[in-house]
Every structure is written in structure tokens, then in C-alpha cells.
Amino acid sequence: MSDHDDFEEGLARVPIEEDEEEMLSVSLSGFEGPLDLLLDLARRQKVDLRRISVLALAEQYLAFVERARRLRIDIAADYLVMAAWLAYLKSRLLLPEPAKGDEPSGEELADRLAHRLARLEAMRRAGEALMTRDRLGLDVFPRGRPEAPEQHTERRYRATVGDLLKAYTRVQTREAYRPLAVDGRAEVLSLEEARARLERMLGGGVDWQRLDGFLPEGWDRAPERRRSAVASSFAAALELARQGEVEIRQDEAFAPIHIRRKAPDA
Amino acid sequence: MSVPAPAGGAPEETPSGEDAPRLLDTLPLEEQERMVEAVLFAASDPLRVAEIAERLPEGADVPAALAALQARYADRGFRLMRSGGSWAFRTAPELGFLMRREAVEERRLSRAAIETLAIIAYHQPVTRAEIEETRGVAVSKGTLDLLLDLDWIRIGKRRETPGRPATFVTTTAFLDHFSLDSVRDLPGLKELRSAGLLEPLPPEEAQEEPEPTQDDED
């Protein structure tokens, strides 16, 4: 332990009690738990951790804890738990083994402890090896100026000429419909009227005719009346088509709508 | 294939070079080149020659290394570019399309936006006040900004009326998007009217705006 070395170099004399107390406290606070302390003691044996003398190790640990207790240094409970267990292990190792039962033998318990220490040591070394690898941001570097915008969610707006037309007619009709609601029924061609008129005028003919040719006289001049007539005639035509009585045709958007009586066997 | 010239010109234009001392005779230029490329790769901003030199071992011939790198990467997926006297690697411009993460979020234009656009398209040049009058509601700045951002509309001439209000007109990008050769290709108002969908215009406006016209400034 470096604390220990520093102490011996800096104060090369017989430690008086306070110094020893301080030394013990310092080293205890430097350990991360009893296993860490054990590992440190084991390392001082300078042999392969799986070849260490567990008995000697247990004795050193017990002596260490005993000294600390004598000096009334606060020792965390888990150090004491370990001490109790090591005392038990020591007795198992010293006393003759009882007949082989389910209990692990003293040797096996000692092996397990040595194994645990070896594992802790291995992980400590592995951690060190990991930290000395080429590390990103310390030894190797990524592109400092990435160009791919992390979240380049391109917002793309879509609209078609159709959308444009719909919007425009909506704006215009919104405006135009306003008076319609106010003007009352007098200006409206009812659906029933329009339908009756259509059926009457289509007669038995099978030629295509323009729908707006069916508007009643006088309904094709004043804008409101004209629109009402167009709308009612169109709705009536749709109704008749639904019932299979007529066919409707429109060559393209906003082109004139044509209508004819459906041929009997079409 | 045509390779666009790197922005900012050839490395020969960089300050100094010939007179750089040869303190670093032991470090081959090839090695200096590697160092400069590593430094530029990791840098978060373009670096000036002096800044690069600062990071390199003393005596490095940065301009020579830059010239070598510019030649080395002239035909690669990224280039060494100079801009404003600073150097940076940038992906080759003609490969820029690879970088676009196709997280395209398709959106429909809001009702307000499409109506505003339609009014501008059909009535251009048109003032904001006129748009508002037609829609019957105020036009938000956000709506106009969006259409301007999309580059579908732009600001046209000022109207020579009191207050000289700005007008809006559509752009060629608008025509591109809607696959129109000209705004005259928009379905005509006459067609709309004859279909009974539009009210004939009031007489005084009728002369002013018979059909949409392309603004000739475009």
C-alpha cells in the first residue's frame, strides 16, 4: 500500500500510537470493502493468488482488524463479518476434517476465497487494461464536424394543381354563397323541381346533352339563381344516375357536364 | 465526370511556403500530410494555416501538406476545401444527395396557406390586403412566410396606390412544383365560371384581371 510506504519513508522511526492509528484509518478508508483489504494483504504474499496461503491471509486480516479495534478505529460492519468468517475458516483449516458430508471442506472454502480474490484481481486488471485502450475523444477522434444533420427531417409540402383549384373555388364560392343563404327560398331551384324538369326534358332520347342546357328559363342570368339551378340540376342528375336511369360524363375537370338517358341494355 | 473545383482556389495561393525553414527535415512530408489530415479531420471548425501549424510539430510545412492533400482527395468522396483562408474537409458536393437523410415529412399545406397561394396564383400581383379581402379573414405572417420559404411566392413590385403596398407573385419554383409552364396553364377562370363554380367578377375588377398573368420580372 502506498500509504504505508509514504509513511515509512517520511517518518522513518518507530511509530507511536497516534501515527499507527492514523495509518490504519487512512489505509482502511482507502479500501473498498473487506475483499479489497484481503486482496491487498494477499498481494503482499507475492505469489499467484490461487497459491496463496489462505490460513496466513486469514491470520493477517484478523490481526489487522484486531489492531484497528484496539485503537478504537471505527470499522464498518462488513469488515467484522469477514473477520468472523475468516476465524471460522481458520478453525476449519486447523482442525481435523470431519467425515465428508454436504458441507464444503475447509480446503474448499479456502479455495473459494482464493478464487474470489483472483477474480477481483482479474477484474481490476481488466478495468485497467480497458482504460489504457485507445479511447474515443482521448486517443482517437471522430470527425470533428459531422455533416449529416442528425435529424434532417425535411419538411416537404405537397400540393397539386387540383389542391390549388379546390382552394381557389372554395374561396370564391365561400364568398358567393354568402348572399344565397340570406336571400331565401325564392331564389332557389328545389331539387324536386330540378329532377322533374330533367326527367321531363330527357324524354326518351339517348344523345349526350349538356347539363347546363336544362336550366329553366330565366335561371341562367342572375348569378345566384344560376348557381342554385346548376347545383340542383347536378344533384338531381346524380340521383338519377344512382338509380340507373341516366349516365353522366365529364371530359375533364370543370368541363361541361353531359347527361343522357341510359340505354336499356347498356 | 465533371468535378467541381474546390471553393476558394488552389493551394498555391496560400501564404508562405517556399521560405518555410527545414527544422523538420527528419519528418517526411508524407508524415506531415498524415498529421495535417488527422488534425483537419478531427477539427470542429475550418482551420487557418497558422492554426494547423500550431498543432503540428515545429517546422512542419503546412502549405505543402495542404497542397498534397488537396491533390490526393481531389477525386474522392470528400475534398479538402478552402474557404475564407481556412481549410476543412467537406464531402464532395456532387455526393451531397447521399447525406440527405430521407426522413421526409410530407405535409399538406394548411387550408389558409393553400388558399392564400391560390389567390396569389390567380390574382397576381396581389397585395396582402386584397388577399385578406378575398379570403374574408386576416392572412397571418406565418402563412406568407411559409410560402416565401418554400420559394413559391416572392414579393413583386409595389402597387402605385396610397401606401405603396407590396404585392405578391408566384415564382418559377412554384411553376416547377405544380408542373406548369406558365401561370396561364392554370385552369382558367373562364372554365371555372362556365362550370358554374365561380361568380362572374364585378365589372370594375373584370378588366383588371381577365386571366392570371406571369409576372415578367421573373
Next chain:
Amino acid sequence: MSVPAPAGGAPEETPSGEDAPRLLDTLPLEEQERMVEAVLFAASDPLRVAEIAERLPEGADVPAALAALQARYADRGFRLMRSGGSWAFRTAPELGFLMRREAVEERRLSRAAIETLAIIAYHQPVTRAEIEETRGVAVSKGTLDLLLDLDWIRIGKRRETPGRPATFVTTTAFLDHFSLDSVRDLPGLKELRSAGLLEPLPPEEAQEEPEPTQDDED
């Protein structure tokens, strides 16, 4: 419908899709290599082969291009590295000293954090209880939080044992940070495994083959 062309794009490099696949069969590997290079160069985080392929024109042979690039940049100032099955350009480790300015301030990790990370890396998936068993001491929440914050570990599947404890595993960012291609490449992993040091019980016991131990002390 006219689609805006990519800036400066040569005709055979048109992006996407629907109508392009055939054309790509003829794209020379050299050109594919340039594209992969551009895509990787533009990114700072490693990209999976599938992610690269996604950005490339259909039918590109990404693995072949990656192999070519890895060879091409083996001795340059930055290299093509594989980490967790993903690919990224990284500066050459031996040139790290040039990038001191770019270096992120290293948060000094406590011994507890380093050991905990090592235990998770070498034993994953591993429960908190197992970490504590290995270190012989409780693992503080702060330690795990720090490792989680660094994005070096994450919570894995629950262990199907009583209490269904959560397990911890390392992340791809961990691999990237420590220049590892996979956890199989952890330093000394094979040796540790063959020495039985990744098992909780000594090898003799684990194999149910009790061996006389030679404890020569009395």
C-alpha cells in the same frame, strides 16, 4: 414532373429509387467506394452496413466498398474502424497527441466505476447482486448512474430467477469508446475464461471434480 436535380450531380448519380435500380448495376465499385466513403466521412457516429446501404443507390455492394476503404486508409491520418459491427472513420491512435485541443476533458473514473464497468463487460449480462458479490461490497447507485449516463452500459433483460433481477450489459457506445469491434475482443477475455476467472466458483468445483489442493502451509 420535374424533380430538382441534386446540386452538381452527374447524371448517373441521381438519388433514389423507383426508376433507377438497373442503372446501378453498372456503377463501378470505385464509384461505390467513393459514395460509402462520403457517407461515412460525413457521420461522426459509426454506421451499420444496412444504414450505409440505405443511403446508397440500390444494389451497391457495401461490404466490398468497406473492405476497399479499410485497405485504402490503413496508413492514413484517419482509419476506417469497425465497432460493434458498425463502421466509422477515426483518427489514427498514434496521432492522438495532435488532437489535444479536441480532447474531451476526461472525467476521472473512480476505481469502483472502472471495476464495475469491467465486471459488466466481462460477465454480461450480469445482475447487480453478482457485481456486488464479485467486488465484495455494495455498488452505489451513483456508480451505476455514471456508467449509464456515459452510455457505456444499459439495462438488459431480466434474469429469470426469483425476483427477476435486472441485468446490465454494455452498449455499442462502449465498444466505440474503447475501440472494440465486439465484446469478444475485450483484452484478455479468452485467458480469463480459460482460467475460470469469470465463474463464481473455482474451476475444480465448477467441474464437480474435486482436486486435492496443495496448501503447503500448515
